[in-house]
Every structure is written in structure tokens, then in C-alpha cells.
Amino acid sequence: MANLNIDSVKDRTFDAIVIGSGMSGGWAAKELTDKGLKTLILERGRDVKHIKDYPTTNMYPWEFEHRGELPVAIKEANPIVNRCYAFGEDAAHFFVKDNDHPYVQEKPFDWIRGYQVGGKSLLWARQTQRWSEFDFEGPARDGFAVDWPIRYKDIAPWYSYVEKFAGISGNMDGLAELPDGEFLPAFPLNAVETYFSNHVKSKYSNRHVISARCAHLSKPNQIHLDQGRVQCQERILCQRGCPFGGYFSANASTIPWALKSGHATLRPFSVVQEIIYDEKKGKASGVRIIDTNTKEAIEYYADIIFVNAAALNTNLVLLNSTSHRFPNGLGNDSGVLGKYVAFHNYSAHIGAEYDGEKEWTTDGRNPAGGGYIPRFRNVYKQETNFLRGYASGFSAYRYQQRPWDGVGAGLKDNLVKDNLSGWKVGSHMMGETIPKETNYVALDKTLKDQWGIPQLKISVDYDDNDEKMKKDYVEQLTEMFTSAGFTNIKASTDNRAPGLDIHEMGGARMGNDPKTSVLNKWNQMHAVKNVFVTDGACMTSTSCQNPSLTYMAFTARAADYAVSEMKKGNI
Numbered sequence: 001m002a003n004l005n006i007d008s009v010k011d012r013t014f015d016a017i018v019i020g021s022g023m024s025g026g027w028a029a030k031e032l033t034d035k036g037l038k039t040l041i042l043e044r045g046r047d048v049k050h051i052k053d054y055p056t057t058n059m060y061p062w063e064f065e066h067r068g069e070l071p072v073a074i075k076e077a078n079p080i081v082n083r084c085y086a087f088g089e090d091a092a093h094f095f096v097k098d099n100d101h102p103y104v105q106e107k108p109f110d111w112i113r114g115y116q117v118g119g120k121s122l123l124w125a126r127q128t129q130r131w132s133e134f135d136f137e138g139p140a141r142d143g144f145a146v147d148w149p150i151r152y153k154d155i156a157p158w159y160s161y162v163e164k165f166a167g168i169s170g171n172m173d174g175l176a177e178l179p180d181g182e183f184l185p186a187f188p189l190n191a192v193e194t195y196f197s198n199h200v201k202s203k204y205s206n207r208h209v210i211s212a213r214c215a216h217l218s219k220p221n222q223i224h225l226d227q228g229r230v231q232c233q234e235r236i237l238c239q240r241g242c243p244f245g246g247y248f249s250a251n252a253s254t255i256p257w258a259l260k261s262g263h264a265t266l267r268p269f270s271v272v273q274e275i276i277y278d279e280k281k282g283k284a285s286g287v288r289i290i291d292t293n294t295k296e297a298i299e300y301y302a303d304i305i306f307v308n309a310a311a312l313n314t315n316l317v318l319l320n321s322t323s324h325r326f327p328n329g330l331g332n333d334s335g336v337l338g339k340y341v342a343f344h345n346y347s348a349h350i351g352a353e354y355d356g357e358k359e360w361t362t363d364g365r366n367p368a369g370g371g372y373i374p375r376f377r378n379v380y381k382q383e384t385n386f387l388r389g390y391a392s393g394f395s396a397y398r399y400q401q402r403p404w405d406g407v408g409a410g411l412k413d414n415l416v417k418d419n420l421s422g423w424k425v426g427s428h429m430m431g432e433t434i435p436k437e438t439n440y441v442a443l444d445k446t447l448k449d450q451w452g453i454p455q456l457k458i459s460v461d462y463d464d465n466d467e468k469m470k471k472d473y474v475e476q477l478t479e480m481f482t483s484a485g486f487t488n489i490k491a492s493t494d495n496r497a498p499g500l501d502i503h504e505m506g507g508a509r510m511g512n513d514p515k516t517s518v519l520n521k522w523n524q525m526h527a528v529k530n531v532f533v534t535d536g537a538c539m540t541s542t543s544c545q546n547p548s549l550t551y552m553a554f555t556a557r558a559a560d561y562a563v564s565e566m567k568k569g570n571i
Contacts (some may be wrong), residue, residue, distance in 0.1 A: 009301070013530070014040040014265070015566075016058065017287055017302040019272050019317065023309035024551040026250030029258040031559035032306070032324030038189035039258065040265050040300055044309075045115030046095075048122070050251045052226075056090045062465050064089050066365030076122065083500055084112050086123055091239040094122050103443045110496035111312065117268055118251035119310060120502065121548075123239050126215045126247050128168050129391075129545035130179045132157050134379055139541050142378075142387050145435045146511040147341060148540050149521035152179070157554040165553065166248040167224050170213035172324040178210075178374040178545070186211040186216045187368040188274020191360035192423045197371060205493050207376045207480070209394055212368040214249035217548075227253050234365045247367070252383075256353040267455045269293050270564045274321040275305060275531065279463040283530045284330070284569070286334035290451040302532050302563050308555070310342075315441050315507035316456045318518075318533075322345030331525040334515055337508055339440045341460050342542045345390070345431035348470045348493045350477045352486035354396070354423040361398050361420055373427070375544050377472065381413060386468035390431035392477065396423050425486055429473045432544040433498075434465055435506050436442065460498045503547055505539035523558040530571040532558045 015037035025041065032039045044184045047053070059066055068089045077084045078098045087095055094530070096113040103111055114120040133152040139145040163182040170183040189197060189211055197209035199542040216232040217224055229245030229252055238247050245252035258264040270289040276299065286301035315338050321330035329337045371394065377389035401419040404411070407549045417420075439461065441455035474491040481489050482490050498504075511517025515525035523538050534555040536547060565571045 009285070010539055013301045014038045015302060016040070016304040016306065017042065018306045018308060019287065020119065020308035020310060020313075021117045021255060021266070022114070022250055022308065022310060023121045023124070023548050024555045025119070025306070025557040026121065026254030026258070027552050028252040028306040028308055028559055029264055030510050030532065032304070032563065033258040033261040033263040035134070035559070035563045036263060037304070038265075040302065041255070041258070042272055042287065042300075043117050043266070043268045044292065045117065045268060047240070047340055048116045048118050048251055049313050050241075050245065050256060051243045051299065054243060055093070056239040057237065057243050059090070062229070077173070080110050081112060082301055083110055086239040089440055090237070091123065094241075096237070101449065102447075102523070104457040106457055107427050107461045110460040110497050110499035111415050111458065112499065112502045113233070117255060117266065118249055121249040122241050122546060123253060125369075125546070126238065127369070127372075127546040128163075128166075128213050128215050128549040129372070129374075129549055131543050131544070131545055132177050132179055134177055135543040138543070142382070144387060146509070146513065149510050149512045150271050154521070155550070155557065158557040159448070159549065162549065162552040162556050164221075165223055166253065167217045167220065168213060168338060168549070169218040172210050173208065173210045175208060175210075175374055177376070177379050178323050179211070183213070184221070185214070187214070187218060187366045187489045189371055190366070190396060191357045192354055192425060193371045193394065194283045195357060196394065196396070196425070202479060203483055204376075206379070206401070208387055209371045209373050212370060212372040212390040212393070214368040216297045216351060216367045217246050227257060229253065232367055234367055234444065236263065236365045236367060238367070241522075244557050271453065273297065273453055274310065274315050275317065277321065277323040277325060277528070279323065279325055279329060282368050283547040284528055289429065290453070290537075292350060292451065297450065303455040303531070303566055304560075306555075306559070307531065307533045307537075308535045311504045311507060311539075312416070312441055312456060312458070313537050314533060314535055314537040316443070316453075318508060319385075319441075319443050320454060322367045326527075331518055331527045331531065332571045334525050335516060336437075336516060337445065337518055338442050339437050339507065340435035340509055341439045341441055341504060342433045342435040342539075343498045343505065344503040344542060344544065345433055345466050345470065346428060348414065348429040348473050348491070348494050349426065349442065350425040350474065350481065350489065351424065352489040354425055354480050354484075354486050357423060369421075377476075384468070384472060386472065388432040388469070389544060390469055390473050392430065392473070393428045399425055425475050425481070428469065429472065430544050430546075431466065431469045432542050434463070435541060436463070438460065441507060460504075462498065463468070484513050496543045503536070503542070505536040505542050505547060508533050509540045510538050511540060523554055524562070531566075532562055534558050536543070
């Protein structure tokens, strides 16, 4: 039980509390402290300090006991997280292990998590695209979910604001479906990626292959140097934590920026049990945490609370924050809290070969990963038998072919031969899924975690729209590959469960009507004016763009509004 003497309460009282220190939580902390608010940052995991706590970042392959591979026993003990591409010997310490934090899968769902300061911002794929007007208009136009309470013009200046600070590389492509931003120089396409881009441009009026936009400092500006970050070294070891700060993470950027202000207090090892609601004042008064080391319950108080625990954990915190006023979860007058969860469909791929451009190969590495094909289906009008659309990745590469036959001098001669393969090309689908009431998360009635908090029950699945979209992706990309002269085209679909995209969204969606949504246009709870949600839980729909940049922009915008309203005495 918390010590309730006056001095103790004073020590535990802040202007603002931020729950979570990852992608959006770091931005909340930065913005609130920039505006002079005494801010407490709560993180359920351990502290990870930039550079100091990246133990593998400068290791050579031969310095790993298993040369980067995880032992079979670890893989077998972690069948869920082991399906993530970045879960290897060099980064496993940044992932939640399956048995440490269990959850209930009413339907199969791969919940990939990173519980530490910085969260999954240490591990993300760093792809950054703005949403367009077509995305914010989507639900209203196509008749699913509820209307977004904002449009592109509302968020555009905030995209610019966060892009300048985070550092986003890209080209000014002039596409309505993928708005341009405040870019550092793009990482260039290679010869075959450029060939395919030119071919698509000449053959299709509404399809484009562009350099992928990513959160890497191709050429840092002064604001990035002021953060202590320098140019991306193109090592492609990003999941280890970058000692150069070459890519954007909360650890390298927003968290140290907030701490440098002198207004931030960072408290790791703090699992938030619930947000405390003051029935008399009609607003949240603070949060109750469980110290993960001592198991002690402690209460902290603040005028403003930002919930940024990552989409599904944010839903868990809100659902577990019950009171006489909100028996079914904080702010849940609408009854939609935990519902209309959606994700991105990454379950289709296509590969091929190309016999041209043999005079070229690649030099160095591309942190952006190659090309990006913005959505081209159902953009201006409904033209298929499915709603919404998909974006696609595209990349091309060659590799060294070294024969391993021979003995002695013959083997050595073979190993130094410089024989390049032909070009391999590949694409993967990034499809928008439709939020549905039947896709939900809830608190399990009996199972609890090691801190006595109910486990999260997840019931999320694909639907017929996803299958139709996937079929169209395979058909369209096959046709595009064929027309470009690619050969040996092979499409594949996998049986991955939802979640492995690591883009879960929804549950506490924004909307105009308090009867059908949890948050208003400022990411502010309709029913609890001093609580803001700006991570993936706030999303009304998913688009097909990578979502992190939008979370950043929402957070900066909401923090600006929250402080303004606090100064006016409205919250």
C-alpha cells in the first residue's frame, strides 16, 4: 500500500504521466517536457540506455557463440516470438519471451512485444509513409468502421513537424496516394529496381515503384546532431540498437531529449495496473503501478495522462481501469473499448528472376530495403470485389556463387572465384484489414499475470476481404512481373497468424460520436478529458502504410492540444 503522508504524495505528483516509453510514448515525453511540464515516464520493462545497453551492437559474427543463430531449445521454448524475423542471437534480449508474459489466444495471434525503455522502437523496420486523404476518408466512403474525425490537412503539419526531428529519407514523388514529406536524401534504387520502376511508369498510369522512405539519417541536419545522432552507417544491424543513432528510436532521440530538459523522470520496472478515476472531480487523478521487482503497489498523480503502452497493452490498461462510473473500462461509455482491432496482412509474397542488367551489381547496403509500390487499388473509386487495398515492397539483388567442391588448392581456388548469380527479385504484400466488432481483445476472467493483472484475451482473425485482396495482389504482381520480363515467377502465401506484422491497431478508436468511439479528434477521451491515447489503439482504420509515423504525428498534435487546454483550465 502506498504511503499516503503529504510529502510522499507530493513526491509522487507530476504535471503529466506518460504510460510507455516506446515510439509514441517517447514523443509524448519529449513534447510535454519541451513545454515545461514535470513529466513521469512509466515503463514496465527494464531501462535501456542509448549505446550503453546495446551489448551486441559492435560484435562480429564469429564473436557470437552460435554465429547469430539461436539454440534449438530457445526456439522451441518461444514458438511465437521465434517467428519474428529479428529474433536472433543478436537481438533476442530486446524481445518478450513467450513464457514470461502469457496471453490467451481465443484465435491464433502472434503478439510480438518489447518490454524495455524504447519498446519496439529499437526493433522496428523503420519504414515511414504518410497517410493520404484517401486513407482518412476511407471508412466514410467505403462504409466500414466509423468516420475519422480528422482529415489529412489536420495532420499534415504534424507529419512535417515530426519528420524534421526524426529524420526521414525519401524522394519528392508527387503522388496523391502517398504524400511527400520533409525528406533527407533518399537511398537510391539499384539497377534492376530502377529498371522495374521505369517499366511500371511507362506501362501503368496509376502504379509507381519508388525508393522506400525510411527513418534513417542519410544526411543529418543540425537538429539530428543536436540529439547526439550522426549519419547512418548502412550496417543493417539495426535490431541490435544503433550506437550512431543512425535510425530513429526513442532511445537515441526522444527519451534522452526529454531527460535532458530536466523536466522528465523515467521509472522503469513499473507495470501499470490501472488509471485511477476520481468520481468527484470527473477525471483521472493518476495511475497505480506494480513495481516489478518489489511487487509493491504505488500510486502517482498528474493532471494529464498519456496512454502509450502499445495498442493491445493500452487496451488492457484501459479495460482494467474500472470504477463505479466506468464499470467496463475507463471511458467506455460506448461499449466499443477493446473492439474493432485490425492489423496488416503480410501473408503473400512473390519472387522471380531477371536475366538483364548483367553489367551491374550492388555496392553497399540499403537501409530502406529497396523499392515501395504505393497502393493502386480502389484509390479513387471502388473497382474490385474487396474493400481498400495493399501496398507492396520490391527489391532486387545478386549474390556470390562460390562452388564448395574440390580439395586443398582446388577448393581455395573455387572459394575466391567471383561468380555472380543472375538477378533475383521479390515483393511482399502489405494489405489493409477492415476493423470489425468481432475482432476484439478482452480481459480473461480467471487467468492473471505474475503481478495479479488479468491476462489479455485476443480474438482476431482474417476474413473473406483479406483473401480476395491477397488473390488480387498475386494476380497483379504476377502480371507486372511478367510484363517486365521477369521469369520463373513464383507466388507464395503463408499461414501466418495475425500479429506477426506487428502493426496491431484499434480498440480505443477515434471518432466524432461518443456513442461509437472512445476518443475525439484530439486523441482525447470523450468521457475523461485529461486522458489521451496516441499509440496504435487510437486508430479508426489501418490504411496499408506503416503506422509509426502517424503515431508520432498524432502524439505531437495531441500533446500540443493537451497543454493548451490545461493552461486554459479546461482539463
